[in-house]
Amino acid sequence: MENIQNVLASLPEVVADAFGQGKPAGYIPALSQVDPGKFGMAISTVNGDDFVIGDADEFFSIQSISKVFNLSLAMHYAGEDLFKRVGVEPSGTTFNSLSQLEYENGIPRNPFINAGALVVTDALLEFVKSPKRDFLDFVRGLSNNIDVHYDEEVFRSEYDNGQRNAALANYLKSFGNLDNHISRVLDFYFYQCSVSMSCRDLARAFRFLAQDGRHPYKDEQVVSRLQARRINSLMMTCGTYDEAGEFAFKVGLPCKSGVGGGIVAVIPGEMSVCVWSPELGPKGNSIVGMEALKYFARKAGRSIF
Numbered sequence: 001m002e003n004i005q006n007v008l009a010s011l012p013e014v015v016a017d018a019f020g021q022g023k024p025a026g027y028i029p030a031l032s033q034v035d036p037g038k039f040g041m042a043i044s045t046v047n048g049d050d051f052v053i054g055d056a057d058e059f060f061s062i063q064s065i066s067k068v069f070n071l072s073l074a075m076h077y078a079g080e081d082l083f084k085r086v087g088v089e090p091s092g093t094t095f096n097s098l099s100q101l102e103y104e105n106g107i108p109r110n111p112f113i114n115a116g117a118l119v120v121t122d123a124l125l126e127f128v129k130s131p132k133r134d135f136l137d138f139v140r141g142l143s144n145n146i147d148v149h150y151d152e153e154v155f156r157s158e159y160d161n162g163q164r165n166a167a168l169a170n171y172l173k174s175f176g177n178l179d180n181h182i183s184r185v186l187d188f189y190f191y192q193c194s195v196s197m198s199c200r201d202l203a204r205a206f207r208f209l210a211q212d213g214r215h216p217y218k219d220e221q222v223v224s225r226l227q228a229r230r231i232n233s234l235m236m237t238c239g240t241y242d243e244a245g246e247f248a249f250k251v252g253l254p255c256k257s258g259v260g261g262g263i264v265a266v267i268p269g270e271m272s273v274c275v276w277s278p279e280l281g282p283k284g285n286s287i288v289g290m291e292a293l294k295y296f297a298r299k300a301g302r303s304i305f
């Protein structure tokens with residue numbers, strides 16, 4: 001493989017034309033204020049090496065990337081039972097779609113659309129004593145960075161504009177697929193989305209998925225080997241919503257995106273990669289981020305296919 005740092009160094013030029021085609025998320029006002037020209041990328045290898053470029057050490061809102069942490073914790077505690085309440089099929093709909101829930105009787109298609117993440121959040125609440133603290137500690141441990149924090153302004157902004165998520169939660173509750181009070185589930189869900197991390201933090205934190213579930217900094221399993229494989233498979237088929245086919249086609253790696261403009265990709269057995277650039281395409285995924293991953297995967301000769 002061509003030297004990783006060289007591939008990274010060539011990226012800003014490669015992705016230059018992709019800027020200006022999308023917009024930062026507008027429906028969460030705090031996110032629309034982020035500088036659209038930001039670009040960073042980080043790689044964390046299973047040997048413990050980091051490679052970074054651009055704004056890779058700047059904090060940004062992880063948004064739906066948090067759904068992987070949420071799912072990992074819930075799978076760790078609840079095991080197989082979780083999948084009685086949430087499916088493992090791609091949805092082919094937007095991440096915050098309501099319509100499927102009605103004809104599929106309140107069982108969300110997968111854990112990475114908002115409805116699915118709300119169910120997983122509800123399940124996780126059964127196992128954690130101090131949900132917010134435990135979640136933040138978990139993510140800080142995975143990234144080995146105590147400075148990882150939650151952003152109060154983003155949280156407020158989400159809460160004040162969270163009518164669609166509230167509708168999803170109410171709908172799930174009406175089908176009996178939420179045990180906890182709706183406001184408790186939403187509060188914890190918005191908290192998870194409001195965590196701020198850098199590309200370097202996220203690349204490090206996702207390394208457990210590149211190394212069979214082993215914690216990147218502790219001598220323990222985050223999830224079992226089989227669970228790590230399953231999480232990767234869900235990222236591949238559902239991690240970028242109704243653009244998952246396009247990602248499989250063009251990038252060929254398990255990916256998880258967030259409307260903060262971050263995308264994390266996993267190369268099992270080798271490394272995890274995080275790219276960040278806030279301008280989103282119509283499906284809610286970073287346009288520049290996708291271009292960067294496409295180039296990286298091709299140049300580095302990596303794909304799971």
Ligand SMILES: NC(=O)CC[C@H](N)C(=O)O
Pocket residue numbers: 062063064065095096114158165193257258259260284
């Ligand atoms: N795709 C995303 O990143 C969506 C997360 C966002 N907090 C929401 O619930 O709408």
